[in-house]
Amino acid sequence: MTSRTRKKPERRPSPLTREQIIEAAIGLLDTAGESGLTFRALSERLATGPGAIYWHVAGKGELLVAATDHVVVAALSEVAGAEPTGRIHDVALGLFDAIERHPWLAPQLTAQISHNPAGSVTTCIFEAIGRQVYALDVPASSWFTATSALMHYILGAAGQNAANLALVRSLGPDTDRDAYMDSVTAIWKQLSPQEFPFARAVADQGLDHDDRAQFLAGIDLIAAGLTARRTD
Amino acid sequence: MTSRTRKKPERRPSPLTREQIIEAAIGLLDTAGESGLTFRALSERLATGPGAIYWHVAGKGELLVAATDHVVVAALSEVAGAEPTGRIHDVALGLFDAIERHPWLAPQLTAQISHNPAGSVTTCIFEAIGRQVYALDVPASSWFTATSALMHYILGAAGQNAANLALVRSLGPDTDRDAYMDSVTAIWKQLSPQEFPFARAVADQGLDHDDRAQFLAGIDLIAAGLTARRTD
DNA sequence: GTTCCGTTGGAACGACATTCCAGTGACCGG
DNA sequence: CCGGTCACTGGAATGTCGTTCCAACGGAAC
Structure with missing residues (x-):
């Protein structure tokens, strides 16, 4: 059993939105500064994993452009x-x-x-x-x-x-x-x-x-x- | 003998200089752009390890200030x-x-x-x-x-x-x-x-x-x- | 010769962006 | 109802970064 074992992930009630992500990113930037915008911090704030964010947004660059x-x-x-x-x-x-x-x-x-x-x-x-x-x-x-x-x-x-x-x-x-x-x-x-x-x-x-x-x-x-x- | 084993490091002929480091950094910035300035790349260009650079320069920020x-x-x-x-x-x-x-x-x-x-x-x-x-x-x-x-x-x-x-x-x-x-x-x-x-x-x-x-x-x-x- | 100490550079560490993928659940044709 | 598809999720894994650590070197001082 060395192969993939995975903890059962908890599902969110309502689906994630690109808009939600952008607003969370702006909030993070405002409070924690430019270096505070982290996919980890963003994941935590949105109660999800990094992968989910990447499904809605191409990467950090696009996120910054969208927020701006x-x-x-x-x-x-x-x-x-x-x-x-x-x-x-x-x-x-x-x-x-x-x-x-x-x-x-x-x-x-x-x-x-x-x-x-x-x-x-x-x-x-x-x-x-x-x-x-x-x-x-x-x-x-x-x-x-x-x-x-x-x-x-x-x-x-x-x-x-x-x-x-x-x-x-x-x-x-x-x-x-x-x-x-x-x-x-x-x-x-x-x-x-x-x-x-x-x-x-x-x-x-x-x-x-x-x-x-x-x-x-x-x-x-x-x-x-x-x-x-x-x-x- | 699980403790530290270390390859014999090769010593440089002439000592490293803060000036040399700054000039190498400028060269790296000019050719590879802002993201090209890496302590790894800098180490390679100067034929040394990252630690040696840190003895002359406090960190990346100071290096950027000095180069500017x-x-x-x-x-x-x-x-x-x-x-x-x-x-x-x-x-x-x-x-x-x-x-x-x-x-x-x-x-x-x-x-x-x-x-x-x-x-x-x-x-x-x-x-x-x-x-x-x-x-x-x-x-x-x-x-x-x-x-x-x-x-x-x-x-x-x-x-x-x-x-x-x-x-x-x-x-x-x-x-x-x-x-x-x-x-x-x-x-x-x-x-x-x-x-x-x-x-x-x-x-x-x-x-x-x-x-x-x-x-x-x-x-x-x-x-x-x-x-x-x-x-x- | 021995003891320092300024200096070196390879290895290790934690954080990051990004990728991967096993899973989940809502919807759909039957 | 029921089996399957698929948009969507989130935890784990990957590779690179800045930075720290430290064993080892070599010349100077004694």
Whole structure:
């Protein structure tokens, strides 16, 4: 009897759904971070084995893509409903908030936009931002460049913000964001004035503590470049 | 004698160096991609065992940080030598080229900047870009925002370009970049005109095929926003 | 010569993604 | 009702990874 012996597996009452798996994956990513999404952890949370999950989902990559898509579509559809000439701030803040809620989103988005430019996530985000570029009366020749610049800034700055918050949270409940930013500023102030004059100067004037206003200031700055061009 | 029996290990002629390890790691990353950096592969390339590497390097994370630092410092020092009021194009292209040579660099940089804002790589890049912002006579209140916007755009757009090239290369030697870009445009042209009017319009006018010029156009666009503000 | 100690590298460990497959139960033709 | 099919399950097995462990080496110090 060295051959296969198998414990009787317990069956689940209701069948597993791809949707359930994706939502469980998002929950796992939100609470345990990017490295927390494990087929073992997912199996446990869904009270099943890894094999069952693989019947609904091709692999970890597809799961990540599906989770990203799910979150992005939700974030953008909240915004799109408003006025047709919606302000760019709405789209930007929609993505900013989604990334803050799901800190794993920013790296995922940049990776998926890079590796799959024709994918659903890429086109959705490009379209959402691009419409605002169009509404700003940017000349058609600059459409792609303008949309790219805004997109990369939004993902980069929002990702930075989300990472900062996650870092603060991991430092314990007794640290708040301002204290953390102050500690970073303090390190920058100790840089050599010869090698890092600019970074020191920025640190001396203190980093802005309102992340959201700071983020929007960057959007406005890029938008200023777009509309400045318009009159040429 | 069930206890440890061990094959006599062959000793290397010259001792292992942290520098050697980092350079081997960079080589491995360049040729085999981000997933190609394995302690096993590294051991083989250095003709040693994993344990020897761990005596010089704390772990994979530190190795990645060291490799990133090595490449970024080299890329920025090439540029910094020129005129003191160096043009922002030089710094931007320096990073662009470095990221093109090392496609693993862009994700690494965004991750390290996010997770370690006081680290060496973060401050070096911030300083290098910030000096150009300073040279543009941007008001001090916008220094941080302007530098952030430029940094995120540079890393995002350069990463996108490098990923495209890597993707083209992986499709086989019979595909070139223009053919690949055309295929992406073709997919975009098939999008629904109701849902994706902007993306289709951009695809219809054709994507620019000169990546470097496109990249610099984005830099100029953001710079235009900075200098437009100056007169306020 | 003996004793260290910095250094090495092969083996072992635990965790992971993924594959494999024996089983289960709802449905279907008869 | 009943036998068989098949979509679906979940536990075990596989191979690779990062990391740790440790017996052994060789030069330096004594």
